[in-house]
Amino acid sequence: MFETEQAINLIRESNRIFALSGAGISTEAGIPDFRGPGGLWEDSTLMEKLSATGFNRDPEGFYRANVKLFSEVRKAKPTLAHQLLVRLEELGKLDAVATQNIDGLHRAAGSRKIFELHGTYHTGHCPKCRAAFEMEDFYAEIQSGRLKVPLCRACAIPIKPDVVLFEDPIPVDAWEGAVDAASQCDLMLVFGSSLVVYPAAELPMIAISSGAPIVIVNLEETAYDSLARVVVRGKLGEFAKSALAAFD
Numbered sequence: 001m002f003e004t005e006q007a008i009n010l011i012r013e014s015n016r017i018f019a020l021s022g023a024g025i026s027t028e029a030g031i032p033d034f035r036g037p038g039g040l041w042e043d044s045t046l047m048e049k050l051s052a053t054g055f056n057r058d059p060e061g062f063y064r065a066n067v068k069l070f071s072e073v074r075k076a077k078p079t080l081a082h083q084l085l086v087r088l089e090e091l092g093k094l095d096a097v098a099t100q101n102i103d104g105l106h107r108a109a110g111s112r113k114i115f116e117l118h119g120t121y122h123t124g125h126c127p128k129c130r131a132a133f134e135m136e137d138f139y140a141e142i143q144s145g146r147l148k149v150p151l152c153r154a155c156a157i158p159i160k161p162d163v164v165l166f167e168d169p170i171p172v173d174a175w176e177g178a179v180d181a182a183s184q185c186d187l188m189l190v191f192g193s194s195l196v197v198y199p200a201a202e203l204p205m206i207a208i209s210s211g212a213p214i215v216i217v218n219l220e221e222t223a224y225d226s227l228a229r230v231v232v233r234g235k236l237g238e239f240a241k242s243a244l245a246a247f248d
């Protein structure tokens with residue numbers, strides 16, 4: 001595919017790459033995205049289920065509603081596209097990855113510099129005393145029906161996963177790191193994002209304003225296609241296979 005070759009050539013010429021990933025990088029790992037076919041957005045109550053208000057109003061309902069997503073996240077393994085970003089970082093070509101995903105797959109793949117803009121499901125905290133928790137065992141217990149909602153032992157209130165829910169602010173450190181990386185990069189890769197969720201969708205504009213070209217790899221059209229140097233309309237797995245072969 002001509003666009004794949006063009007994208008690989010741009011990667012070859014670049015040494016300060018910044019990547020932004022969205023839910024589409026993890027669909028081939030079995031985690032549904034929001035807006036693609038069969039995506040989570042087909043559930044019209046999702047916004048309420050994944051909002052801070054929804055969690056505060058009914059934490060038990062929040063965990064019950066999300067247990068399917070948790071189980072998909074717990075089973076998932078990194079994809080070829082996650083591995084490609086690790087390879088580019090090992091080669092000294094990629095500075096950082098910012099992700100909108102909460103699945104922890106960039107970390108599992110071995111990426112080192114990661115900005116998790118929407119947090120992670122893997123850890124949680126007590127909203128009152130801020131005690132930190134590993135969430136894996138809680139999810140297993142919720143799935144098996146032994147637990148309804150994990151509670152902080154000291155405060156006896158529901159533990160909240162470290163995900164950015166609708167209405168929650170984005171973690172400041174992750175956002176500032178991503179903005180710096182976008183403004184300093186010589187190429188920005190956007191993998192598997194519809195680019196409609198803000199502020200993450202501002203990052204390609206920051207890169208373009210700083211003079212960097214952008215490459216978008218996505219199954220569907222995005223709002224930034226007309227501003228991208230190269231758009232690869234296809235599966236990330238296929239793109240990553242070609243790119244990994246080029247940077248073996």
Ligand code: NAD
Pocket residue numbers: 021022023024025026027028031032033034035036039040100101102103104118192193194195196197217218219220234235236237
């Ligand atoms: P999105 O669902 O809005 O867009 C995903 C895009 O990826 C779609 O345009 C789709 O066409 C494309 N896509 C799907 N599979 C692909 C593939 N194999 N190859 C190439 N493209 C593919 O996702 P978003 O832009 O990340 O924003 C939605 C929000 O969803 C984020 O806030 C994120 O926190 C949350 N989310 C995360 C996960 C996860 O952690 N894996 C899963 C679902 C939703």
